Amino acid sequence: xxxxxxxxxxxxxxxxxxxxxxxxxxxxxxxxxxxxxxxxxxxxxxxxxxxxxxxxxxxxxxxxxxxxxxxxxxxxxxxxxxxxxxxxxxxxxxxxxxxxxxxxxxxxxxxxxxxxxxxxxxxxxxxxxxxxxxxxxxxxxxxxxxxxxxxxxxxxxxxxxxxxxxxxxxxxxxxxxxxxxxxxxxxxxxxxxxxxxxxxxxxxxxxxxxxxxxxxxxxxxxxxxxxxxxxxxxxxxxxxxxxxxxxxxxxxxxxxxxxxxxxxxxxxxxxxxxxxxxxxxxxxxxxxxxxxxxxxxxxxxxxxxxxxxxxxxxxxxxxxxxxxxxxxxxxxxxxxxxxxxxxxxxxxxxxxxxxxxxxxxxxxxxxxxxxxxxxxxxxxxxxxxxxxxxxxxxxxxxxxxxxxxxxxxxxxxxxxxxxxxxxxxxxxxxxxxxxxxxxxxxxxxxxxxxxxxxxxxxxxxxxxxxxxxxxxxxxxxxxxxxxxxxxxxxxxxxxxxxxxxxxxxxxxxxxxxxxxxxxxxxxxxxxxxxxxxxxxxxxxxxxxxxxxxxxxxxxxxxxxxxxxxxxxxxxxxxxxxxxxxxxxxxxxxxxxxxxxxxxxxxxxxxxxxxxxxxxxxxxxxxxxxxxxxxxxxx
Amino acid sequence: xxxxxxxxxxxxxxxxxxxxxxxxxxxxxxxxxxxxxxxxxxxxxxxxxxxxxxxxxxxxxxxxxxxxxxxxxxxxxxxxxxxxxxxxxxxxxxxxxxxxxxxxxxxxxxxxxxxxxxxxxxxxxxxxxxxxxxxxxxxxxxxxxxxxxxxxxxxxxxxxxxxxxxxxxxxxxxxxxxxxxxxxxxxxxxxxxxxxxxxxxxxxxxxxxxxxxxxxxxxxxxxxxxxxxxxxxxxxxxxxxxxxxxxxxxxxxxxxxxxxxxxxxxxxxxxxxxxxxxxxxxx
Numbered sequence: 001x002x003x004x005x006x007x008x009x010x011x012x013x014x015x016x017x018x019x020x021x022x023x024x025x026x027x028x029x030x031x032x033x034x035x036x037x038x039x040x041x042x043x044x045x046x047x048x049x050x051x052x053x054x055x056x057x058x059x060x061x062x063x064x065x066x067x068x069x070x071x072x073x074x075x076x077x078x079x080x081x082x083x084x085x086x087x088x089x090x091x092x093x094x095x096x097x098x099x100x101x102x103x104x105x106x107x108x109x110x111x112x113x114x115x116x117x118x119x120x121x122x123x124x125x126x127x128x129x130x131x132x133x134x135x136x137x138x139x140x141x142x143x144x145x146x147x148x149x150x151x152x153x154x155x156x157x158x159x160x161x162x163x164x165x166x167x168x169x170x171x172x173x174x175x176x177x178x179x180x181x182x183x184x185x186x187x188x189x190x191x192x193x194x195x196x197x198x199x200x201x202x203x204x205x206x207x208x209x210x211x212x213x214x215x216x217x218x219x220x221x222x223x224x225x226x227x228x229x230x231x232x233x234x235x236x237x238x239x240x241x242x243x244x245x246x247x248x249x250x251x252x253x254x255x256x257x258x259x260x261x262x263x264x265x266x267x268x269x270x271x272x273x274x275x276x277x278x279x280x281x282x283x284x285x286x287x288x289x290x291x292x293x294x295x296x297x298x299x300x301x302x303x304x305x306x307x308x309x310x311x312x313x314x315x316x317x318x319x320x321x322x323x324x325x326x327x328x329x330x331x332x333x334x335x336x337x338x339x340x341x342x343x344x345x346x347x348x349x350x351x352x353x354x355x356x357x358x359x360x361x362x363x364x365x366x367x368x369x370x371x372x373x374x375x376x377x378x379x380x381x382x383x384x385x386x387x388x389x390x391x392x393x394x395x396x397x398x399x400x401x402x403x404x405x406x407x408x409x410x411x412x413x414x415x416x417x418x419x420x421x422x423x424x425x426x427x428x429x430x431x432x433x434x435x436x437x438x439x440x441x442x443x444x445x446x447x448x449x450x451x452x453x454x455x456x457x458x459x460x461x462x463x464x465x466x467x468x469x470x471x472x473x474x475x476x477x478x479x480x481x482x483x484x485x486x487x488x489x490x491x492x493x494x495x496x497x498x499x500x501x502x503x504x505x506x507x508x509x510x511x512x513x514x515x516x517x518x519x520x521x522x523x524x525x526x527x528x529x530x531x532x533x534x535x536x537x538x539x540x541x542x543x544x545x546x547x548x549x550x551x552x553x554x555x556x557x558x559x560x561x562x563x564x565x566x567x568x569x570x571x572x573x574x575x576x577x578x579x580x581x582x583x584x585x586x587x588x589x590x591x592x593x594x595x596x597x598x599x600x601x602x603x604x605x606x607x608x609x610x611x612x613x614x615x616x617x618x619x620x621x622x623x624x625x626x627x628x629x630x631x632x633x634x
Numbered sequence: 635x636x637x638x639x640x641x642x643x644x645x646x647x648x649x650x651x652x653x654x655x656x657x658x659x660x661x662x663x664x665x666x667x668x669x670x671x672x673x674x675x676x677x678x679x680x681x682x683x684x685x686x687x688x689x690x691x692x693x694x695x696x697x698x699x700x701x702x703x704x705x706x707x708x709x710x711x712x713x714x715x716x717x718x719x720x721x722x723x724x725x726x727x728x729x730x731x732x733x734x735x736x737x738x739x740x741x742x743x744x745x746x747x748x749x750x751x752x753x754x755x756x757x758x759x760x761x762x763x764x765x766x767x768x769x770x771x772x773x774x775x776x777x778x779x780x781x782x783x784x785x786x787x788x789x790x791x792x793x794x795x796x797x798x799x800x801x802x803x804x805x806x807x808x809x810x811x812x813x814x815x816x817x818x819x820x821x822x823x824x825x826x827x828x829x830x831x832x833x834x835x836x837x838x839x840x841x842x843x844x845x846x847x848x849x850x851x852x853x854x855x856x857x858x859x860x861x862x863x864x865x866x867x868x869x870x871x872x873x874x875x876x877x878x879x880x881x882x883x884x885x886x887x888x889x890x891x892x893x894x895x896x897x898x899x900x901x902x903x904x905x906x907x908x909x910x911x912x913x914x915x916x917x
Binding site for chain 2: 058105106109116118119120122123124126127129130131133134140242246249250253284285287288290291292294295298299302
C-alpha cells in the first residue's frame, strides 16, 4: 500500500470520527436532531435502494420493516424491561426474517415483478399495521418511551441519539458500497436489466434477491429501533405512514437509486428542504413542494442526480488510456476431434404448456467436441429444447444430463455453473451495462472450475485456452472452499467482484479477451444500445464464451445478418469449436448448417424426426417434405 | 357469534359499500389495464369532485346531480390533460405511479388549504332514507350507487367488447405496434380512455360526498382496498372490478361483524395476497 492511496482513506476515517464526536461540542439540541434526521433518511433510503434500486424490485412496503423495528424496540424496552441497545439486534433481525418470508413466497412468482410487487409490499404494510394496532403489541393506545433509560454515550440525550443514527448511517453506506463492489451487486444490477438472462448466466437470482431484501429490511428495522427512542411516543398511524415509502422512493430516485451514494444525496437535499419548511410552519406546503420536485425529477432526470452528473462528467472528460488488450492466442484449427464420450444426453424430454405439447419425448445424444445443427420447421420445438436444456423452462417429464450429471430439474443458474451457456435469438444484453460489464458478468458467474460436480475431464475444455495468456498471482483458478459460494463471504473478504478465488483483474482480462475474440474490441465501454444487430449478436457470443462453457447452445446466431457477416460468424463458430467446446446450434440458414455441423438433428412437431450427417439428412425425402411439402420430396 | 339478522344486515351493507370500491376501481382498472399507467391521483380527483359537490351543495344549494353534471366533464378534461403530460414524456408504468402519487399529494395539500383538515359532512334529505326489506334496511343512496356502478360497469364492458373503439383499445393494450399497423390510432384512443377514467372519478366523488365524511387524509383511506379490488377484478375489466369490489366489501363487513371493526383492513389484503399467490387462470 502506498501513502498516496492510504491518504484519502485516512482522511475519511478521521472525518467519520470527527462527525461521530460532534455532540461533544455541545451544539444546541436543534443541530443534533436535524442531523439525526438526515442520517435517518440516508439510512432508510439507502437500504431501500439495496433491493429496489439495484435489483429493480420497487417496494412500497419499507414502512412495514421500519415500523416493525420501531415496535420491537418499543415493546422489548417497555414491556419486557430490556436495555435499549440490546433490542437493536432483534429490531434488525425480525424485519429481516419477515422479508425472507415474504420474499421466499413472492420471488418465486414470475409475474410478480414491477408494480404488482410494489402494491403487494404496500398491502403487507397495511396488514402489519392493523395486526399491531389490534394486538397487545400496541393495543390501540400507543406506547410511551419516556421511562426507557437511554445509555449515556454522549453528554446529552439528543447527542446519544445523534451518535446512534450516525453509526447506523455509516454502516448502511458501507454495506451499500460493499454490495455495489461485489458479486452480489453485479448480480443485482443484472437482475434489474433482465432477470431471466441473469439466471441463465449463472446468477443465483432467488438467493441474491432474498439477500438484498433481508439486508434492506434489517437495516430499516434497526433504524426503526433507534427512531423509537427519538420519537418518544409511538402510534401505528404515526409510524406506518405513507410518507415513509414516499420519501424513501423520492430520495433514492432523485439521487440515483442505482448508485450506492445517490440515495444519500437525495436524502440530504430533501430532508434539508422539508426541515426548512417545517421550521417555518409550512409543513403542508413543504409536502407539495417535495411532490413537485419528484414530478420534475422523474420527468427530466429519470436516472437520478448522481448518474446524470456522472454522464455529464464522462462526456466532458477524455477517455482514459486503456491498457493494451490481452494477447489473443492464435486459433488452432480443429485440433480436437469429436470423441465418443456423450456430453449431452436428452431422454424422453417432454414439455407441455397447458394443452400444447412443445416437446413430445425427444431423445438426443451430443458427443463431446461435436457441432450439432438443430433444424426443423417453425414451431417444431427447437428453441423450446434449448430453453429446456438451459433450464429456462422446467421439464414436464424426461431427463437431461450433461457429462453424466442430471441437470433436468436444476434451476437455470446451477445449469450455467455446470458449464452450459446459451445465446438468445433476439439478443438480450443487460441494457444498463457496458459491453465489458456484460461480458465480465458472464465470466464472473459462469462455469465453476472447482464445482463439486467435476466431470471426467476436469476443467472446462475452453480453460486450456484461457490459461494461455498470463494470469497474475500464479493463476489461482481453483478455490474449493464452499464458503466462496456464499456471496456474503465474498463481500466480507474483498471489495472487488471475484469469482472463486480469481481476482477482478483476471476476470476483466478474460472478458477483454473474449471481446477481442468476437471482434468487439474498441467497443468495451459502449452501452448495448450503441451496437448494431451484428455486434449485439457477437456480444451474445462473447458473453456465452466468457462463461467458459462445456456445452454452448446457439439460438439462430445468423438470422438477420448479411452474407459477409454470416461468413464472419461461421468462422467464429469454427474457431470456438477448435477450442474444444461442444456446440448445439439452431439455424434456418441451410448453407451454414451444412458447412458447420458434424451431424444434423431435425425436429418436427416436438419429436426427433431425423438425425445424421448433414448431406444425408438434407437429401432425405421425408425431411424435404416437412420443409417444402410433399410435391418437392421426389 | 352474532345473530343471523345481524350477519345478513352486515352482508347487505358490505355489498353496498363494495359498490363504491368497485366504482373507484373501474377508472383505475381501465387506465392500468389498457394504458399501462397506474393512476394514484384517481383517489385525489374523486375527493376533489366530492369537495366540489359539497361546496356547491352547502354554499350555493346546487343539487348533487347538477353538480355532477358540471364536474364530470371537467374531470374528463383533467384526465385528458394528465394524459397529455404522460404522452409527452413517454412515462412508463413505474414513473406514472410516482408522478400520480405526487399529483395526489399536491391535490391533498390544495384541498387542505382551502377546506382545512376538518371533517366535513354533506347532509341531504336522502342521507337517512332507507328501504325496509323484511328484517333488513337498505340505504337509498348506497343502493343508487350500486345501481349506477353496475350500469357503468356493464356499459363499459359492452363498449370494450362490442364496439370498434373498444376492440381497438384492447388490441392496442396487447401490442401497440401491431395495433398501429392495423390502423388503430392508439394515442387518440388513449386520451379518450384517460378522460373517461377521470370522469368515473367524478362520479365516484359525487357519491363519496353524499355517503361519506370528507377529510383530506381520507384520500389515502381507499388506496389499499381499491388496489386490491383492481387486481382481483383483473386489470382492464370494469365488470371484474365491480364484482371484486362487492366481494371485498362483503368480506370486510362480515369480518367487522364477526371479529372487530378494526380488523377490516386485514381482510382485503389477505384476499389479495392469497389470490396473488394462488395465481388463478382468470387473473
